[in-house]
Amino acid sequence: MIAPSELEAPDHKAIDSTKPEPIIALKDIIKSYTMGGVEVLAIRGISLIVERGEFVAIMGTSGSGKSTLMNIVGCLDVPTSGHYRLDGVNIRHLDDLALSRIRNKKIGFVFQGFNLIPRMSAIHNVELPMTYSGVKPAERRKRALVALDMVGLGDRLSHFSSELSGGQQQRVAIARAMCTNPSLILADEPTGNLDSRSSAELMSLFTGLHDQGRTIVMITHEPDIAAYASRVVVLRDGEIVSDRPQGTSSAVSYELSPSGRYSFGDSGVES
Amino acid sequence: MASAFGNLVMAVRGIGSNWLRTLLTMLGVLIGVASVIVLLAIGTGSSQSIEKSIESLGSNTLTVFSGASSSSSSGTKIRNSTLNTASVSALSNSLNDPDVKSVSPVVTTSVTATYNGSSYSTSVIGSTASYLSAENYTVSAGRSISHADVADRAQVIDIGTSVASALFATGSDPLGKQIQLGSSEFTVVGLLASKGSSGLSNQDAVAIAPYTAVQDQLTGESASFSELLVQGKTPATLSLAESEVESTLASLNDTTVANLPFTVIDSASLLSTATSSSKTFTALLGWVAAVSLLVGAIGVMNIMLVTVTERTREIGIRKAIGARRRVILTQFLIESTVISFLGGIFGAFAGILVSHFKIDGVTPVLASYSIPLALGVAVSVGIVAGFYPAHRAASLRPIDALRYE
Numbered sequence: 001m002i003a004p005s006e007l008e009a010p011d012h013k014a015i016d017s018t019k020p021e022p023i024i025a026l027k028d029i030i031k032s033y034t035m036g037g038v039e040v041l042a043i044r045g046i047s048l049i050v051e052r053g054e055f056v057a058i059m060g061t062s063g064s065g066k067s068t069l070m071n072i073v074g075c076l077d078v079p080t081s082g083h084y085r086l087d088g089v090n091i092r093h094l095d096d097l098a099l100s101r102i103r104n105k106k107i108g109f110v111f112q113g114f115n116l117i118p119r120m121s122a123i124h125n126v127e128l129p130m131t132y133s134g135v136k137p138a139e140r141r142k143r144a145l146v147a148l149d150m151v152g153l154g155d156r157l158s159h160f161s162s163e164l165s166g167g168q169q170q171r172v173a174i175a176r177a178m179c180t181n182p183s184l185i186l187a188d189e190p191t192g193n194l195d196s197r198s199s200a201e202l203m204s205l206f207t208g209l210h211d212q213g214r215t216i217v218m219i220t221h222e223p224d225i226a227a228y229a230s231r232v233v234v235l236r237d238g239e240i241v242s243d244r245p246q247g248t249s250s251a252v253s254y255e256l257s258p259s260g261r262y263s264f265g266d267s268g269v270e271s
Numbered sequence: 272m273a274s275a276f277g278n279l280v281m282a283v284r285g286i287g288s289n290w291l292r293t294l295l296t297m298l299g300v301l302i303g304v305a306s307v308i309v310l311l312a313i314g315t316g317s318s319q320s321i322e323k324s325i326e327s328l329g330s331n332t333l334t335v336f337s338g339a340s341s342s343s344s345s346g347t348k349i350r351n352s353t354l355n356t357a358s359v360s361a362l363s364n365s366l367n368d369p370d371v372k373s374v375s376p377v378v379t380t381s382v383t384a385t386y387n388g389s390s391y392s393t394s395v396i397g398s399t400a401s402y403l404s405a406e407n408y409t410v411s412a413g414r415s416i417s418h419a420d421v422a423d424r425a426q427v428i429d430i431g432t433s434v435a436s437a438l439f440a441t442g443s444d445p446l447g448k449q450i451q452l453g454s455s456e457f458t459v460v461g462l463l464a465s466k467g468s469s470g471l472s473n474q475d476a477v478a479i480a481p482y483t484a485v486q487d488q489l490t491g492e493s494a495s496f497s498e499l500l501v502q503g504k505t506p507a508t509l510s511l512a513e514s515e516v517e518s519t520l521a522s523l524n525d526t527t528v529a530n531l532p533f534t535v536i537d538s539a540s541l542l543s544t545a546t547s548s549s550k551t552f553t554a555l556l557g558w559v560a561a562v563s564l565l566v567g568a569i570g571v572m573n574i575m576l577v578t579v580t581e582r583t584r585e586i587g588i589r590k591a592i593g594a595r596r597r598v599i600l601t602q603f604l605i606e607s608t609v610i611s612f613l614g615g616i617f618g619a620f621a622g623i624l625v626s627h628f629k630i631d632g633v634t635p636v637l638a639s640y641s642i643p644l645a646l647g648v649a650v651s652v653g654i655v656a657g658f659y660p661a662h663r664a665a666s667l668r669p670i671d672a673l674r675y676e
């Protein structure tokens with residue numbers, strides 16, 4: 001796990017010091033879009049805590065706000081209102097530079113559409129986040145090789161994304177997400193464009209990462225994919241309608257309580 | 272933070288994604304840079320040749336034209352004053368004009384010279400023997416026209432190399448041959464050594480004959496000359512010679528120097544006028560070229576805007592995985608700079624190449640400053656034209672860029 005960094009807010013110590021901070025702490029998050037003068041509520045008041053080491057599946061019908069939620073969690077978008085602490089850091093007033101550093105160091109993204117950069121080989125794609133964080137070229141290369149080896153693509157280093165199958169591209173994306181050693185891996189329908197065999201391969205990779213102790217938040221609408229997770233959160237119309245642990249893996253038991261153990265009221269965050 | 276080299280590699284990769292488009296964009300810059308270099312070379316070349324041709328007129332000659340210079344003409348009673356043989360002998364008097372070496376009357380006309388079926392249009396100068404030395408003409412074969420020829424109204428002629436090569440087959444000797452000028456025949460008695468061509472005129476496309484014969488045969492009898500060529504003793508005393516000429520002509524025509532019905536021009540002032548006007552000409556050409564460079568710059572900006580739009584998604588991905596603003600900005604700036612710089616390099620080569628050819632009678636001379644100037648401008652064009660598109664790319668919100676289809 002990444003060491004506490006300079007990004008941590010000074011109000012960190014106000015939180016109950018006997019427990020580690022949750023990796024994700026969302027409180028009363030609202031996100032609205034204005035389209036043609038009409039206000040659309042994509043997220044209508046979501047509070048959610050995700051502890052370190054959890055593997056959370058977020059389910060829901062299309063348009064229920066899953067991607068919107070993930071974009072907020074991934075610091076790609078900002079909520080209209082509400083509080084969000086990521087790994088103990090209140091991201092509310094961070095500027096573009098700080099947010100890009102958080103995305104770079106703390107989060108690894110895996111998208112439905114793979115989102116590799118075309119005209120760049122697999123290994124260059126994997127190296128790119130490390131390039132942005134200033135890792136030295138030799139170290140970069142070493143770590144990228146390890147990551148690609150881990151996802152079983154050690155023999156496809158110089159292939160371009162157009163020369164790789166969907167499943168292979170998604171594995172490159174996982175290697176890219178992993179190699180910066182992020183606290184959190186966010187995946188938005190990672191199997192959405194894959195056949196069932198590639199999906200199973202990919203899920204075994206996620207399971208492996210989870211077993212190593214990584215925190216994973218994965219959006220899916222397929223129940224058999226959600227079955228790999230240790231906890232399933234269901235959204236409908238921008239609200240959480242169900243949140244339950246499942247399976248026998250190292251799931252952290254969690255009770256849905258709106259007031260939450262991690263109260264923002266006594267954490268020094270303005271309300 | 273990506274290294275500068277990594278950025279460069281990325282930029283080149285980005286450029287490589289659409290070679291044809293990139294090449295066409297570079298072509299815009301290439302043409303701009305090449306035209307800056309070529310047009311400045313033409314300007315420099317023509318001003319150098321103008322200077323050379325004026326220098327070859329002789330650095331110590333004065334030309335007297337009939338007609339007052341504009342500054343002294345107004346309000347002056349126009350006399351029936353002409354340049355004639357009396358003027359020539361008055362100016363030749365070394366008592367009045369101690370600093371004048373020679374005075375040559377000049378009658379010019381243009382005719383078609385023919386010999387044995389070949390014809391050539393040439394200017395014919397009717398003058399005296401002293402004209403040749405005043406104008407720095409030397410005879411490479413045969414003899415110069417002489418004072419006796421002038422007195423005898425002899426139909427003899429010295430011809431320039433261009434005339435000789437146009438009329439006579441190579442190897443044949445023009446000396447002693449009769450060439451046809453208009454309806455009269457002149458005997459070639461001398462060949463003029465080549466003075467080379469200039470931006471103004473081909474100084475080898477001339478034929479020099481006694482002015483008496485030219486008046487008899489070509490221009491018709493006249494007591495007056497269109498101009499007199501006065502050669503001073505030395506370049507240093509040319510201004511003395513000029514005032515002597517002016518006062519002699521004034522007293523001869525019963526007037527004052529201020530109201531002199533003639534214009535006296537010395538070759539130095541002709542040179543400075545020509546130099547300043549050719550500088551203006553060069554600057555004008557430079558501006559024309561700058562406009563084409565501007566068009567190239569707009570092309571770069573246009574392509575960079577298209578590139579940014581096309582690669583919006585890529586920008587989104589880069590931002591999602593942690594590229595900060597400055598990295599994106601630098602990436603696109605480097606890309607546009609590389610395009611313009613390469614365009615500039617190729618343009619410099621093209622410009623240097625084209626400058627080796629004679630263009631419209633002018634031999635271009637590469638201006639030493641034009642190449643660094645053009646390349647510097649090309650790089651600035653890349654940075655300036657790339658800045659707005661790069662800034663747009665860098666300012667995209669990651670979520671908007673990622674959602675872009």
Ligand SMILES: Nc1ncnc2c1ncn2[C@@H]1O[C@H](COP(=O)(O)OP(=O)(O)O)[C@@H](O)[C@H]1O
Nearest residue numbers: 033035040042061062063064065066067068069
């Ligand atoms: N950029 C946007 N502008 C306007 N409306 C949006 C935008 N993004 C999402 N929405 C709306 O928000 C709701 C939730 O969308 P989304 O989070 O993409 O759903 P899901 O991923 O669960 O299918 C939808 O009604 C969608 O139309």
Ligand SMILES: [Mg+2]
Nearest residue numbers: 066067068188
């Ligand atoms: Mg979605």
